[in-house]
Amino acid sequence: MPDRKTAVITGASSGIGSIYADRLAKRGYDLVLVARRLDRLEGLADKIKKAYGVNVEVLQADLEKDSDVAKVEHLLSTNPAVRVLVNNAGLARLKPLEQAPLQDSLAQIALNITALTRLTHAVLPAFRKLNEGVIINIASVLSIHAWSASAVYSGTKGFVMNFTRGLQDEFANTGVKVQLVNPASTATEIWDNSGIPLSALNQESVMTTENMVDASLAGFDMGETITWPSVADATLWDKYDAARAALFAATQTGKPAPRYNLA
8 A cells, every 4th residue: 555645636727726736735645636737737746846845746637528537537546545536627607598508508517517426436446445535526605506697507516515415425434534615706717717707706705715725624624524615604504404404304295285285
């Protein structure tokens, strides 16, 4: 078994992914950085190697493409040193559905859902066998909310939330840890092509990538399974989740609700 442990980070060439790379390297992990832009990856890899003395590999991949996802799947399923997967790569196209090209919707689904699911599938067998590993899935506060411009994006992040919660239940009481992170507006390049420029947002509501990642890792260290980096009152989530559980329990009657007057 390798002495050194490796973290694989998707969408690592900038923004949230690049900060996760820095922070995990600081914690002693070797890295595999995955993204489309090779020049950015190589520049970040050099910077991290000089700063922390860890091993850093880069893997150029466009995770909207099946063949490129397969390259990362192969790495995850064959590299015995991998102990952390950060599913960070994501895409936002914020526009009412009837005004949006179909390809925008399919691209968001391919990256935010399909790639994340495939990479998680690829890494789980080794994590299960070792009874050790960490998966961090980056979702969004829009996992529980939707606007007219975010039907597909919110839908994909809602998938990430429920997918992650199911995994958490599946791997409860094991050494495999799965964290869901729900950032609010964060100062990343995702806004550049989203349809809503970063400059259009209330700047007081925008978190830096450094603060977002540091808060999320602090939440992980505290044992949080679901982290809301910008939410001060943690009981808000507890109340929301309790209401969700109560609503689900109320569905289990096998009978139409009396208000429908079907009797």
